[in-house]
């Protein structure tokens with residue numbers, strides 16, 4: 001098998017968007033003239049090191065084939081699974097079969113990715129032996145709560161970061177990690193968690209506060225405003 005130096009973007013788009021409570025899955029809601037997924041695909045194509053996009057969608061997805069996709073780069077459709085980790089693992093497996101040495105895994109639900117933060121995380125992900133992820137230092141005071149929503153304790157926020165995507169790894173490291181930890185553990189909410197379980201320490205790369213994940217009703221209008229702001233940059 002030929003090994004390619006370039007990076008394949010793997011976009012996780014097989015979720016149902018339960019917390020969003022919309023009839024259409026959130027990745028197919030239209031904001032600023034395009035669906036959320038179209039914005040996310042376009043965003044990952046804005047770095048010349050990305051040479052293919054692998055979009056992971058649900059087996060019964062009726063929407064993907066209707067999208068207007070960029071013609072400038074190969075875009076592949078792969079079928080996802082029940083958890084985010086299962087979906088991403090299917091995409092990364094496909095990337096390996098295609099000969100990609102590196103993957104940049106991105107949430108479809110993060111359409112406001114800026115070109116500069118994408119470039120920074122790819123740069124670090126290709127250099128750092130354990131890969132790299134975009135992240136933000138925690139900015140607020142953090143409380144652990146009791147079941148009745150009263151405060152148990154305040155957690156010192158020093159050294160705490162919030163994980164974002166893209167997360168960039170050597171394809172072989174991610175696949176090795178999942179072989180050991182599996183893909184069904186609910187604690188595996190991002191790719192770095194699996195790599196950490198190997199005892200490795202991926203690099204944290206400072207992301208932007210605009211790189212939000214559309215999760216709850218109202219997030220889509222914030223995302224639309226950020227996209228319009230990014231288009232002017």
Ligand SMILES: Nc1ccn([C@@H]2O[C@H](COP(=O)(O)OP(=O)(O)OP(=O)(O)O)[C@@H](O)[C@H]2O)c(=O)n1
Pocket residue numbers: 011012013014015016017018019020027056080081082083084085087088107108109110213214215
């Ligand atoms: N089985 C799954 C679950 C999630 N995702 C994707 O992972 C990203 C981040 O997940 P999240 O925001 O939690 O999306 P959903 O799982 O769709 O949302 P919810 O948890 O509210 O149902 C999303 O782009 C989602 O489409 C996926 O590809 N496959």
Ligand SMILES: C[C@](O)(CO)[C@H](O)COP(=O)(O)O
Pocket residue numbers: 084107162163164165189190191213
């Ligand atoms: C990968 C992720 O977006 C990093 O913040 C996040 O962990 C996805 O988690 P979710 O529970 O699927 O929203």
